[in-house]
Amino acid sequence: MKTKSNIERLLEKGVFVVTSECGPPRGADPEAVRKKGNLLKGVVDAVNVTDNQTSVVRMSSLSSCLILKEMGFDPILQMVCRDRNRIALQSDILGAAALGINNILCLSGDHQKFGDHPRAKNVFDIDSIQLIHTVKTLRDEGRLLGGDEIKGRPALFIGAAENPFADPFEIRALRLGKKVKAGCDFIQTQCIYNMERFSRWMQMVRDRGLHEKCAILAGVTPLKSAGMARYMKTSVPGMDVPDSLIDRLKGVPKEKQAEEGIKICVEMIQQLKEIPGVRGVHIMAIEWEEKVAEIAQAAGLLPRPQL
Amino acid sequence: MIVGNRKPLEEILEMIRPYRKILLLGCRECVTVCAVGGEREVAVLASELKLVRAKQDQEIEIKEFALERQCDHEYIDQIKPFAGDYEAIVSMACGAGVQYVAENFPKMMVLPAVNTTFLGVTLEQGVWSERCQGCGDCVLHLTAGVCPVARCAKSLFNGPCGGSSNGKCEVDKDTNCAWQLIIDRLKELGQLERYEEIIPPKDWSTARDGGPRVRIREDLRL
Numbered sequence: 373m374k375t376k377s378n379i380e381r382l383l384e385k386g387v388f389v390v391t392s393e394c395g396p397p398r399g400a401d402p403e404a405v406r407k408k409g410n411l412l413k414g415v416v417d418a419v420n421v422t423d424n425q426t427s428v429v430r431m432s433s434l435s436s437c438l439i440l441k442e443m444g445f446d447p448i449l450q451m452v453c454r455d456r457n458r459i460a461l462q463s464d465i466l467g468a469a470a471l472g473i474n475n476i477l478c479l480s481g482d483h484q485k486f487g488d489h490p491r492a493k494n495v496f497d498i499d500s501i502q503l504i505h506t507v508k509t510l511r512d513e514g515r516l517l518g519g520d521e522i523k524g525r526p527a528l529f530i531g532a533a534e535n536p537f538a539d540p541f542e543i544r545a546l547r548l549g550k551k552v553k554a555g556c557d558f559i560q561t562q563c564i565y566n567m568e569r570f571s572r573w574m575q576m577v578r579d580r581g582l583h584e585k586c587a588i589l590a591g592v593t594p595l596k597s598a599g600m601a602r603y604m605k606t607s608v609p610g611m612d613v614p615d616s617l618i619d620r621l622k623g624v625p626k627e628k629q630a631e632e633g634i635k636i637c638v639e640m641i642q643q644l645k646e647i648p649g650v651r652g653v654h655i656m657a658i659e660w661e662e663k664v665a666e667i668a669q670a671a672g673l674l675p676r677p678q679l
Numbered sequence: 680m681i682v683g684n685r686k687p688l689e690e691i692l693e694m695i696r697p698y699r700k701i702l703l704l705g706c707r708e709c710v711t712v713c714a715v716g717g718e719r720e721v722a723v724l725a726s727e728l729k730l731v732r733a734k735q736d737q738e739i740e741i742k743e744f745a746l747e748r749q750c751d752h753e754y755i756d757q758i759k760p761f762a763g764d765y766e767a768i769v770s771m772a773c774g775a776g777v778q779y780v781a782e783n784f785p786k787m788m789v790l791p792a793v794n795t796t797f798l799g800v801t802l803e804q805g806v807w808s809e810r811c812q813g814c815g816d817c818v819l820h821l822t823a824g825v826c827p828v829a830r831c832a833k834s835l836f837n838g839p840c841g842g843s844s845n846g847k848c849e850v851d852k853d854t855n856c857a858w859q860l861i862i863d864r865l866k867e868l869g870q871l872e873r874y875e876e877i878i879p880p881k882d883w884s885t886a887r888d889g890g891p892r893v894r895i896r897e898d899l900r901l
Contacts, residue, residue: 481833483832494833496833499835502879505879506880517880540843543862550877
């Protein structure tokens with residue numbers, strides 16, 4: 373064990389892990405975080421806390437992580453390269469570890485064009501792969517990017533995201549290989565709707581033996597309606613929603629579509645569990661956190677092992 | 680070359696509102712090639728300004744002039760005999776030209792008529808595209824001749840990000856994903872294995888981040 377991370381511990385035991393996501397509020401009210409946290413109690417092994425996702429200003433990921441930690445969760449601190457340079461990133465990594473955060477997810481970050489401050493200057497001093505390596509160097513070698521030694525190494529379980537559905541497809545497994553080489557311990561994937569393409573990606577991942585060096589958690593997001601499915605397909609970059617799924621949702625009455633979306637999500641989790649190399653599932657029910665427990669229950673993922 | 684866009688007419692009109700006699704100064708270098716601040720553009724802007732000002736009963740006298748370059752003082756010297764006859768200089772050069780003219784005329788207002796945008800190439804007649812940000816430490820040998828600093832919206836050194844779709848960047852569907860271009864070229868060159876090498880964090884001290892840059896060639900100094 374490199375860290376005190378709950379998911380590291382469970383993955384080492386061979387448990388199929390469950391993670392979910394909590395988006396901090398647009399405001400300073402800690403109750404908003406606790407409310408979302410309460411919906412995930414006893415349902416997940418760790419919870420991601422997003423870092424100004426979609427470039428919209430929200431309560432900081434680290435603060436929200438701390439609120440969730442106080443509630444008994446093992447939070448995963450998401451950290452993007454968009455807003456901070458290597459000085460600030462390393463400082464926050466050390467600070468997070470000092471506060472007892474055990475997991476970090478290293479991301480490039482959405483471009484600010486999509487957020488509420490499109491006129492902002494972006495940073496991107498380093499990229500997600502370089503950030504992974506930075507955390508690993510701090511943790512395993514006790515050295516800063518600048519070369520100096522630190523006292524007190526941050527014991528963080530290092531994660532990253534990968535999108536098997538972005539282009540070019542042929543390098544998506546190679547890119548995961550770079551993340552593994554940089555020091556990534558686990559991966560959470562972009563939401564999976566196209567099971568055929570995901571299976572092909574997993575085959576490429578297994579061919580390279582990457583699944584043995586890094587735990588792959590498959591991302592799923594329940595669809596609320598045929599409209600949402602269509603929106604994801606056409607308007608969200610790097611999202612692959614097959615027409616057959618949209619048709620299936622369209623095939624049921626509007627008021628039943630959400631229920632059907634949950635059903636699809638549960639079926640997908642069951643299929644994902646059977647894919648060799650998939651070590652867990654990351655359920656991203658965006659602003660629909662109340663459904664995570666229901667999905668986990670129906671997919672036979674409950675109860676979760678004690679923290 | 681340096682590429683720019685002319686500022687909107689209203690913005691230029693607002694800048695010159697207090698003046699009745701201006702020197703409108705073009706440049707025969709980059710801004711001529713990208714058709715924003717050469718002799719022709721000076722003539723067009725002068726007539727537009729005169730027309731509006733006449734309508735407003737605020738007639739303006741405009742001296743049109745184009746220098747070989749605004750970034751060399753030996754050319755700027757050419758306007759020294761008469762620049763003082765005007766209340767302000769409106770420069771149609773890039774930001775470097777505007778500043779260098781200003782440095783040479785400490786007692787005169789020197790105003791920009793162009794928004795300098797990038798170092799780029801002519802893709803076709805009337806279309807220019809960014810290629811370089813002058814970071815001071817070229818990496819094109821590592822990235823198959825496609826610059827991730829200038830051409831990736833996130834300047835990723837180990838891209839592409841998850842927003843690359845059908846060869847296009849998530850930021851703009853008409854912009855090519857730089858990393859798709861890099862990968863395509865690596866394949867073309869039979870060097871795709873180079874993609875697997877992790878490029879370490881960049882040294883930005885040679886870029887703007889290190890402060891304003893000066894280049895000195897002692898052997899060329901007089």
